[in-house]
Amino acid sequence: MVETAFEQGITRGIMGGAAQGFAQEFAHDFVQGEWTSADGLALHYRDYPGPQDAPAGRPPLLCIPGLTRNIRDFEPLAARFAAEWRIIAVDLRGRGQSDYARDPASYSPAQYVQDILALLDSAGLERVVAVGTSLGGIIIMRLALAAPERLAGAVLNDIGPDVEPAGLARIRDYVGQGRTFPTWMHAARALKEQVGEAHPAYAISDWLTVAKRLMCVGAGGRIAFDYDMRIAEPFDLPGEPFDMWQALRALSGRPVLALRGELSDILSPATLARMAAELPGLTTATIPRTGHAPTLEEPEAQEAIARLLERVR
Numbered sequence: 001m002v003e004t005a006f007e008q009g010i011t012r013g014i015m016g017g018a019a020q021g022f023a024q025e026f027a028h029d030f031v032q033g034e035w036t037s038a039d040g041l042a043l044h045y046r047d048y049p050g051p052q053d054a055p056a057g058r059p060p061l062l063c064i065p066g067l068t069r070n071i072r073d074f075e076p077l078a079a080r081f082a083a084e085w086r087i088i089a090v091d092l093r094g095r096g097q098s099d100y101a102r103d104p105a106s107y108s109p110a111q112y113v114q115d116i117l118a119l120l121d122s123a124g125l126e127r128v129v130a131v132g133t134s135l136g137g138i139i140i141m142r143l144a145l146a147a148p149e150r151l152a153g154a155v156l157n158d159i160g161p162d163v164e165p166a167g168l169a170r171i172r173d174y175v176g177q178g179r180t181f182p183t184w185m186h187a188a189r190a191l192k193e194q195v196g197e198a199h200p201a202y203a204i205s206d207w208l209t210v211a212k213r214l215m216c217v218g219a220g221g222r223i224a225f226d227y228d229m230r231i232a233e234p235f236d237l238p239g240e241p242f243d244m245w246q247a248l249r250a251l252s253g254r255p256v257l258a259l260r261g262e263l264s265d266i267l268s269p270a271t272l273a274r275m276a277a278e279l280p281g282l283t284t285a286t287i288p289r290t291g292h293a294p295t296l297e298e299p300e301a302q303e304a305i306a307r308l309l310e311r312v313r
Contacts, residue, residue: 029082035122037093037115039106044097045119046071048078050086059152059312060086062128064116064136066293068175068227070096072213073133076297077305085309088128090119092135094228104230110240112139113146120150129312131305133157133293134266142242144250153255153312155305158264158293160271161244167265167292176232180222187211187223198263198291248279255311256282257304263291283308 030048037043050060061081063074071089078087091098092112101107116139120128129152132140137159144151174194181187188207191214199206211223218224258275260267276282285304287294294301 030078032097034098035119037118039102041093041099041101041115043093043099043115043119044071044091046074046078046087046089048082048087048089050082051084054084054086058085059127059129060088060125062116062120062125062130063087063089064112064130064132064139065090065092065095066134066136067171067231068095068225069133069214070226072096074131074296075213076295077131077302080297080302081305081309085129088119088123088125090116094231096226100228100230104228104233107228107231107234109135109138109142109242113142116143117147117150120147126150127152129153129155129309131155131157131296132159133296134159138244141244141247141251145247148250151251151254153308154251154257155308156256156258157296157301158259158261158267160258160267160275161248162268162271162274164264164266164268164271170265172232172235175235176229178225178229180218180224181215182222184208184211184223187215195291198261198293199289200263201289245278248275252279252281255308257308258282258284259294259301259304260284260286261290261292261294262286262288264293266292 030046032044032046034042034044063077065071065073070091074087074089078089081087093115094100094107127150130140130143132138132155134157137156140154140156141161144154179190181190185208188204188211191211192202192204192207196202214226215223216226256279258272260272272284276284283304285300287298287300290298296302296305
């Protein structure tokens with residue numbers, strides 16, 4: 001039998017990994033694979049298959065990370081929900097194990113939407129519950145405009161149609177700097193200095209966990225951020241006119257959850273309130289003692305997501 005492109009991607013992900021990655025794959029009960037973008041990039045995902053006896057037609061969760069993040073951010077979500085739901089987490093182009101773009105101008109929301117649609121088509125996924133953190137949530141809203149029939153529900157994690165200027169300026173200050181560190185402890189302490197206000201209750205062990213999700217061992221054995229530094233370049237390009245409130249409204253008619261970190265400098269309480277007014281049926285949850293962005297391992301976040309998934313059932 002001829003394998004589909006998606007099945008071939010799974011095979012390459014399993015057989016092509018290092019021994020350590022192969023062992024982790026089975027320890028965490030997921031397979032790895034890839035799909036191909038329209039411009040020929042090999043893009044990477046993890047697929048937690050969920051229970052074999054899951055009801056027919058139950059949509060998988062499709063997890064899309066933030067600007068500088070990758071699939072490892074969704075390990076806590078998979079630990080909580082993979083026993084009941086299939087979960088697919090993606091590395092966007094230029095992140096994690098996905099290819100870096102030849103043209104940095106393609107690091108844009110419009111291109112990310114096309115990449116996600118290519119995955120849905122390759123995998124034969126008619127509908128998904130999309131979970132997006134920050135940039136991932138922007139992609140989901142824009143996907144709702146492009147192909148609303150592909151979404152069975154959505155979780156928007158600390159993002160809305162309006163982004164607070166102070167938070168955006170903070171992100172501009174650190175994205176693409178290319179810093180490296182001699183040890184994981186150095187990396188963890190640097191992250192605490194950089195974004196410690198977002199998680200004031202974190203101990204150094206928590207920052208080590210964050211570092212190992214966000215970074216990898218790079219050239220010369222130094223710890224490096226796990227993304228293409230050129231993702232910062234489109235920040236300097238003129239933005240395309242786009243009505244993100246219209247994109248939010250395109251999510252109408254399906255269960256939608258908006259999460260906000262209590263200390264967020266990206267999603268304001270006023271924007272969250274307007275989202276609830278603009279989109280009837282949208283539910284909200286504020287995660288205490290957390291800034292941008294909630295990690296989705298907080299009990300309040302997981303309980304809110306569980307309630308959303310009950311609505312999807």
